Every structure is written in structure tokens, then in C-alpha cells.
Amino acid sequence: MHENDTWLSRRTYHHSEFADIEALVRRKEERGLKVSLCFPTLNEEATIAKEIVLIKGELQMRHKLVDEIVVIDSGSTDRTREVATEFGARVYLATDILPEIAPYRGKGENLWKALYVLEGDIIVYVDADIKNIHPRFVYGLLGPLLKEDGVRFVKAFYDRPISLDQKTVKPSGGGRVTELVTRPLFSSFYPELAQFIQPLSGEYAGFRECFDSIPFPIGYGVETSMLMDIYERSGMEAMAQVDLDKRVHRNQTTVALGRMSFGIIQTFIAKLRSSGRATMAGELHKTMIQFELEDGEYRPRESRIDIVERPPIIQIEAYRKKFPARGDCP
């Protein structure tokens, strides 16, 4: 599947390569960088405390690798914000950030707004629903960014789905949506991006300029869109992926994954059109139709999924004021 000098072999890492955390701290200090960690949340009371506790204990108190831990919450109705504050994270309600801009609700919105409140040069995004959180989730992502000069963006993958140093190739370990939707689309239009083992994983890190100069879809599709944009702007060599072993999280129903796929396809096609890679005669329908069996009859259930996209945050004046060093960048 791959030869020695391919992107896959050059830019695929394993977290154990970066287990010497003190070496990463030294590298960070030599380069004068600050690291921000962001957890986007919506009703994650069950897992958020453990994530903060473990990362804070290991990567802030014992090793000074992470400079700030920030939670951006979409309006949880459980104790997410309270618990996160109690364990020492800085917690924001997404609607309180840039209040002059009409709010949307969605993970992409949180990630986008986080850029305004995070102070770091490197930003690490980690989903808040990980049951088996371990410091490797963070230092594994930071490793390639700190150690390899050319790497500007790192994406996580899990479960050792491929073996890089042997001929045997195990089935790749993407989820259902990855294997049935994203990878076929990437293979058709962006074959290089098909090398990301898990393009939809919710854990990634990058230098600020990777994120502040790209648009963010507010809902489904943020991960897909991000890969396409960073690829267009910086190319594959600036991107890397890291194997974080096993990740345990809640499973979603096929129906929910169907809606997610719909969102991803919509985002993908919009991107294709704006980049000039495809043209279409008309507009796409915005409603996903699914069926429920009720009293022996199939009833359609419609979900309207609008693809709303935030512009690159660097275009927002308040952001340029807060980060003047970034202000003159295109």
C-alpha cells in the first residue's frame, strides 16, 4: 500500500514516540510557544471532569506542557460547566464569546469561537466524550508539531489500524461514516486526503494560523471541511497524523450517523463548488429524509440541516485587535 517515502510513512506517528514529555516541554520553551487546550462541550458532565483532571495533573502540574485548559460549552443543561470550573478549567458559554455576532449552536461554532478566547500559539482540540482519556491524547498530538518543523496540523487516529513497518495491512479503522462517506468522497476528489486514517476524529492540533485563516462550518462537516481547507492552503507536508491507540466513546445510532453523513456530504459539495473542482446545475436540497416504522407503517422523518459556515476568524475585527500579530495576515 505504501513505500518508504510516502506521506503516510513520513507523517504518520505513534504517541509513544513522544512519551518523553519533558523533552516536549523543553522544545516548546526553546521555540517560545504557548499551548492551549480546548474542550468543546454539550452535556458532557459524565466525562469532562476526568478529562480535565488527568490533563491538568499530568500536563500542567507535573509537566508544564499545556498553558491553558479551556472549555467552550454550547449551553449544557447538566452540570458540565460547573464541574469543569470546579476542576480548574476556564469555562465559557459559547454565546458569551463575541456577543455582538449572532450566535449559532454547534461544535464548529465552539471551535471557531475558541480561537478568540484561547491565548496559545498551538491549539489542541479534544472532544469531551472520551471515556479512556489519557495524557497521550494531548502530548501525542503535540509531539509532531513541536518536534517536526514543517508540521503545522496533526490529526488523531486510533486502534492501530495499519502496520507501517510490515507488509501486512490490517483493515483501516475508520468509523462507519468515514468508510462509507468521507473516504469515498476524498478518494474521488482529494485522493491525498484519503490517507488520513480517521479524517473525522475529533482530536486535532495545529498552529493558530492553520485555524484562524479557514472557515468553520458550525455543525457537521467541520472536520471534513478543515482538512480540505488546510490541505488547499498548506499542502500535505504541513499535515500529519498520530496513532493514539484506543479511544472509547459513546456509540451513535445509524440514524444519527445518517444525519451526520448528510451534513458532511452537503459541506463537501459546497466546498467542491467554491474551490471550482465541481459545478452543479442547481442547489442541493437541505432536508434529510429518514423513515420510522410506527404501528406497521413507515413514516418519513425530515431533518433540515442547513450548512452555515463561519468565515475565517481573522476576518473578524475584534479578533485582529486581540491578536495584532495575526492581524496583517491575509
Add this chain to the structure above:
Amino acid sequence: MVQPLKDMKELLIGNVVLLGEVPSYAGTWQSDDEMGSIDYSVRARFFADRLTELGVDECTTDPIGNPIGIIKGRDPDKPPILVCAELDSLYNPAGDIHYAVSGESIVGPGLMDNAIGAAAVLSLPDVLRRLGVSFESTVILAGIANTMRDSRNLVLVDAFVEYLGVRPAAAIVVKGGELGRVNYFTEAVIRADIVCDRNPEVHGIQPNMIVVANEIIDRLLALEIPQKPETTVNVGIIRGGYKYGAPATTARIGLEVRSTSNDTLAKLLAKIREILELVRYERRVNVDFDITVELGAESLGWSHPLTQAAISVLSALDIEPGVYPSVSELFYFLKRGIPAVTIGVANGSDYHQDVASANLASLYTGLAQLVGLMMMVDGEAIDARE
């Protein structure tokens, strides 16, 4: 001291979670010297690695794979203080272990018995450094692994103490719960499996082994048990049979007999053996009696300085001491004349279920107790048995 410990909560909880999520059952480990692979507790390996990471002066394993960390004291001539915890969890769920942390508690299988106790010991190098506490005596931190293996619970604890190679001034045995316990004496205990199965020498129809086991239990319950010395017989486990419609071919009874008197226990044991012989011959079946744990009654004594130190530390923390006999590893220290107590570091519930939980606030107090007791042991002439 409780507040500074609370300020380290992320480190403490981190250690509990990281240790507790490592399965405690045995794995196979390729030894560093490549002399071959040995059966090894993966949790013990984690414990050793983590002790090194958290900065003990030396870290090693004893000949049976128990991890041992050493914090050197200022006075090399003083005998060391041993702080140890069982590494194993009695309750091992199928599949991966995931702990959950909420505002007030940690929840997860194996937590109270004994992940949180082991994590308390594991946290000490970091905790002592951050508190600025150092000792005259050398401190030995140890995790005792594989204690639950093959039901041979405590044989390996005996071996651990045997292999120590140095006689500590005092041993503090750390349990998850309950905070407040002070065990300074042990009861005589026998834990045994009674296994009934078919006798291959006997031809023809053999009885249902569950019925045989039932007869044994009836006879055990008819035994006269003295109220003084306090003695109990408990049938704690029963397993047998394989199919609704077929007579059981095997049955197993898990039995525990306890007494405050070694002599009473020995007499009772002789009577139990008589019952088993009788059933074996009358029913013409095999009846095996397999003793997995045998502990004696020993006591450090109420007025021993170590007992008193443990009581006074609890009183200083406004905790009412809970004094009762231990039926666990304490015996192996006391029988060798090593002053020892067992203490708990947290309050919790559902010890042996998936949702075992520990109260976080109690853990900070529990650790303050442990550090306080170590300081008292370091400062006093404990090593004088009554």
C-alpha cells in the same frame, strides 16, 4: 494538611484513575534481562514505572515481581518504614475498565478494593515532595500483586514479607476503605473450598452433588459455635451443576471460619474435617477440602505506640476510629513481630460492583492521615513490641 492535599487533587485523582484502569489480573511480561517471560501483574508493572516517574530514589521488584520504591531517609541507620497496599482488585469486570470522575466522587470497578489504596501509596513520593515532608527513616513503598490469584489470596503476601530482606520499624498497610479503620489485631481465619464430585471408583448411579453439598452445609450449620471466644462460620460461595434437567456432577462450597482464638479455630477445623469424612464415606463421593487462606490470631496491642499513633492521627482529623480485627495481610507482619496496622484512605460504597465509588473529600483526609502517621512513626520509637 488536608487543604494542601486538596490542592493536589488533580495529581491524586490522576493516579487513582491511571492505576485503576490498568487491569489487575496477571499478564505476561518479558523481563528486561531477557531471561524469559514471567507471569506478571500488569498493574504491578504500571506501579513500578509510575513510582520511578514520580521520583523515588530507587525502584525495584522483589523476586516475585512486587514493585518496591525507596525514598531514602536522612539517617541510614534507622530501620525503614514500610507503606504497602495490595495492587489487585477483587472485582474484575469483563472488558475494559473506565473510571468516571464527578464533582464529588470517583466511580469505577475495583476502585475501593484496592485501586484507591494502592494509588494513595503510589502518590506518596510526589505528595511528600510537594508538602515538603522528609523523614529520618527510609521509606519503603510497595505494591503487593497477584494476591487474588487462583484464590490463593494471601500466600503471596506472606512471600512478600518473607522476601523483604529488612525488618521495618513499622508497616502501614493501606486499604481503600473505610477511612477511620485501625486494625491492629487479627482474627484466626480459615478460608477453604469444599469440592464434591463423583468418585470414579464407584459404579452405578451417583448422587446429585448439590444434594451432597446441601448435606454438608446442614451439618456445618449444626456445629456448636461458641460465643466466646467469638467465632463464626460463614458459607459464602456455592457453585454447582450445569443443566436444569441433570443431576449436578460437581458442587463447590466456599467456607470461611473465623475466631479470636487460634485454639478454638483448630478444634472447629477438626470437626469440619470429620463431617467431610463422614459424608465422603456415607455418600461414596469425593469430597476435597482445599484451604486457600490460613491466618492466625495476633495482636499488636492497644497500647502499642503504633496503635496509639494511628488513633491519635485520626482524632486530630476529627475522625472516630473504627477498631476491629483484620482478616487480611496484617497477620503476616504481626506473626513476624513487625509492628503493623491497617488503615483506610477513603469513604466509599459498592466496593465490589461496577459502580464502586469513593468520596473525593475523604481521600484528601485519608492521605493526610497516612502522611501524619508516617511522620509520627518517624519521630517515635515505634519498634518496641509489647
